[in-house]
Amino acid sequence: MGETPKTILEQGYQTRRERRLAEAKDRFAEAADQCRKTGDQAQLAKALVGIGQIERDLQELDAAL
Secondary structure (H helix, E strand, O other): OOOOHHHHHHHHHHHHHOOOHHHHHHHHHHHHHHHHHHOOHHHHHHHHHHHHHHHHHOOOHHHHO
């Protein structure tokens, strides 16, 4: 069985803390994709917030919105 969205989100948070932003963004995007497929709205919201935080960290403010 594959990783759960929650596990992928946790990896995204960890890689963001480590300033590995491209990897973190990939993890959040993967979590969002899985959440869309399963209909998990709560975890999807967290994944989208994570993507926005990464965009903000990268000074991509328009994308962050």
